[in-house]
Amino acid sequence: MVHALEHLVVRHTHRLPLPAGPAGDGSAAARRFDAALMTAGFKLSAELTARLSALAEPVVVETAVRTLASVRELVGDHVRHNVYFVDFPDNVPDTLDFWTECFARAVDGRDARAGLLRRLRTGLLDLLSLPSYGRYPHTYEEMIAGHDELIAAAGDRLTVLHPGGDAEEEVAALYRALAGSTTPLGEEHLEDLALLAGHHAHGAEPEDIPVRENRAVVNRGRLGAGAAPLMDTVTDVLRLACALVDGDVTLRGSTRFRALSRPHRRALLAGLDALVAASPGRLADVSAHGESWKRLGERLHPHEYPHWPHAAEVFAVARGERKAPSLDGRVEELLVRGDVTGAADLLASHAPGRLFRAVDRFLRTAKEGAEREAVLAAVERAAPEVSGRVVLSLREHVHNRAGLPGADTPRRRVFVNREGRAWVGPDTRPPLPDDVRERLVAVLDAETRRRLPDPGSLLIDPRILAVALPLSGRAASSGLGVLPRGSVSPVDGELLRFFTYWREERHTTDHDLSALVLDGEYATVTWLSYTALSDVEGVHSGDITEAPDGASEFIDLRLGAVRGTFVVPQVHVYAGEGFDEAAECFFGFMLREAAQEGRPFEPRTVRTKSDLRGPGRVALPLAFRRDEKGRWHAHWLHLYLRGKPSANQVEEHRVSIAVLLRGLLGRESLTVGHLVSLMEESGARVTLWDGRSVPEAPVMYLGMERPEGLPTGSRVITPENLRDLLPA
Structure with a gap:
């Protein structure tokens, strides 16, 4: 099972788990392995080459076969890339000449000529329907035979693979890194987490799983392995139910619940009963997803389990048979009454993250003077309780609320949802006053600076300074060399x-x-x-x-x-x-x-x-x-x-x-450079890496790829694990 998960380690970390096996002379196999990797733009580090060379040759060969398959898929070389024009990029015809040639071939062909003439009599001809259009006119082998070998150049990509620990250790570390991520994972990474969760259901969990949808995926793996799910809100139960039917654990889309097994029904209902019994106030979260709860209730049949009465209360609230005002409803009620201060205080006490997401609206609604000051004071009180990702998201938002276009330039606002769908609309928001923005920036930077670790010495590849912070895992696709x-x-x-x-x-x-x-x-x-x-x-x-x-x-x-x-x-x-x-x-x-x-x-x-x-x-x-x-x-x-x-x-x-x-x-993203400047203000010693010299003492390295020879104990941050840089 561990071997089946090794490719995830290579893809996510560019580290190769060291194989277990007898010692021997695997140097010749390691050299062949390195040469094969270079054809795909990868290479073994000197340390990894030495480690593999000390193993028996069959072990190295088996490792090479698995790893080559992983890196070729990572770079897109696991499939055959043919082209329509066999000499591409040479001898590509003019578009009109090409279509004329396709038409001439169709006229010359006996089988297609009759149908072609009938279509022409109608006055319309779909060029894409011509027999020679859109299908490879030659095989992949014929195309390859017409091209010379690639001439190597100094600028060709060379991604270095470094040695990791043993396979079990590396797989477990990757599981903890994904499960404990402070940012939501993309769909592909959630799928990887699901595979790892099933394997590590009884192993050590990360200290915290702050992202709820990550927790839902982990809970599905734990439940499948017979371990107790980790739940502390009723919404955790709903997310787990969505995960069990391969639905939307983000709860932003609708999930069609299908019949659940009796053990799963019992686990969900028992979890609900225990949560509500311990804190009846948790029922207030039900109405936010009332329709989903009603659909789930049709599958769980809570009436069949009278010994769990508190679980039944959840579905009574969803059906409107019992009142449990939601926090959002109470906030909206206060805003309707014009009590912006009360709404801000309520969120600061019970849901500080929601306050940060709504602070722009509150500041625009609040009256200038004491009311606006009260909102800012609530933000300052709530800041220590808000996740680092939300603090940085608000910092980026506030920065982009600065400056306005000229009076003759219409203000536009770009919207991007969690799935990456984007659209543009008019920006009708009044501007935030400069003093308000400056106050928010000071609060947010101070809170971020407080949470950042003391890195001691920072060694930085300047290229990473313009890389955006991954405030959401959905702000990037999976692949090779992909940035947020x-x-x-x-x-x-x-x-x-x-x-x-x-x-x-x-x-x-x-x-x-x-x-x-x-x-x-x-x-x-x-x-x-x-x-x-x-x-x-x-x-x-x-x-x-x-x-x-x-x-x-x-x-x-x-x-x-x-x-x-x-x-x-x-x-x-x-x-x-x-x-x-x-x-x-x-x-x-x-x-x-x-x-x-x-x-x-x-x-x-x-x-x-x-x-x-x-x-x-x-x-x-x-x-x-x-x-x-x-x-x-x-x-x-x-x-x-x-x-x-x-x-x-x-x-x-x-x-x-x-x-x-x-x-x-026209927008500016918050970048790695922002966090580096805050660490520098806190006393970190920053050195720009020249690509050659290696420090003698451990450092925190920030760069596009891991250099060789860093001292033991160094912490390495590259685009593959950039989320680890965000403060918790």
Whole structure:
């Protein structure tokens, strides 16, 4: 079982659990292992090479087979990436010439000619229905044979794998890290946590599981292994019930409850009874999810268990047969009466996190003077009881409430929900006064500074300072080299190549890769897509319209030839299954030097590979911006637009994307640099890492990847575990 979970350790930590086995001379196998890893852009650290070399060769070979499969999937090299135009990026035809050729082939074909002529008589012809369109005209092997080997370049990615502890120890540590995360996990990480929870149900738990949906996943694993679930609110019980039927543990969407086993029904009802018996005030939480409780009651049959009367009270409240005013209802009642001070005091005493989420509204509602001062005082009292993530979220919000556009510029507000769906609307909120914002900033920074650990010596890779803090795990997709929404990272290379891959589950599915080029005023310059195969900026690899065995599309861009300021890659669902329905779907980009040859997909040049699992029909993983000095930077978005049910095209969404991008890039995310500045103010000694010298004493290292040779006892923070930097 542990071996089956090792790939999670490699994917999440870039550490390789050391295999157990007899000693021997595994040096030759370790060298072959290292060489095979390098073809995928990975490498063994010197320490890991030495550890493996001391093991028997069969042990090293078995480890290599498992690890190679894991890293190839991590980078997207576990599938075959074919292209429509066999010589891509060379010899891509003009779009009109290509369609003319497809039409000529159809006319020459006897079987298709009759049907084609009938469609022409109607005056309409769907070019995508032509026999030679949208299907690979050659095999993967034929395409590979036409490309030279990749010429290695100094800028090629090389991700180093470091040695971990034994497999059981590493898997347990990963479980505790995910379960104890101070931020909500993304869907993919929640799935990983579910696997780990079942394995560690009887093992050591983290000191705290602060995120309730994480706790629900852990409780499902514990219940399945016969261990008692960890619950201290009635909503924990509801989340666990959702987890048991693979429903929405966030409780933001509806869950369709199915029949539950008798042991599960007994566990849920017994938990409810004990919680309400210990504190009847917990019934006030029921009405917030009344409909879900009613649906769950239909499956639990609480009337069959009269010895748990307090559990039955929960469903009586949900049906409205018993009154239990919710905290939100009491707050709204106070606000209706104009008692802003009372509402703030109530939340500060009973739900300080909710006060922080509503403080902007309270400050805008409060009268200037004593009432506004009372709200600020409530915030100061509540601050020590609020999670670090919420403190930092409010800090980011307050920062972006500063400054207003000119009188002639309409104020716009960008909304992004937990699933990454984004939209823009008018911002009708009155501004917060400068003195109020400054007071809030001082309170929030002081509270954050108080909670941050004393790192002693900080060793920092400057590139990580512009990485956004992961205030929500849903602000980033899983994958390789993926950064949280709002992060900015430099792009160094001459050729930028986007790629997307998808494999349909049940229905014929067509996903389209496109790239939109905008100028400095967000006006359209051009685009590359299946309707515009080539332009000054680059070329498109050709449209694939079905993917029963998987399909890939590429766009090659010459950064020096781009005529605009922004490049916005995007993936559209043209037909069939959406991103969260397809069997597999991901996006990424590669960077190459102009002289590098190679296949269309070369894992060593992949800078990022990001899974696409959002709810919309248009995916916007990131955008690229050229600054005043001509340097390119990636701005991470991780967004999804609703789009149309089918036939989505870049031409139709370019205006809405431009509006969205303008709003998003007008916001500033809270970055690692913010926490570093607070630690420096508290006395931390900060040294910028030059990429070569290694300190002699233990340090706290913040960087894009773990360097070799750090002293024992050093704490390492990279994008893979960036959530550990957030104060609890």
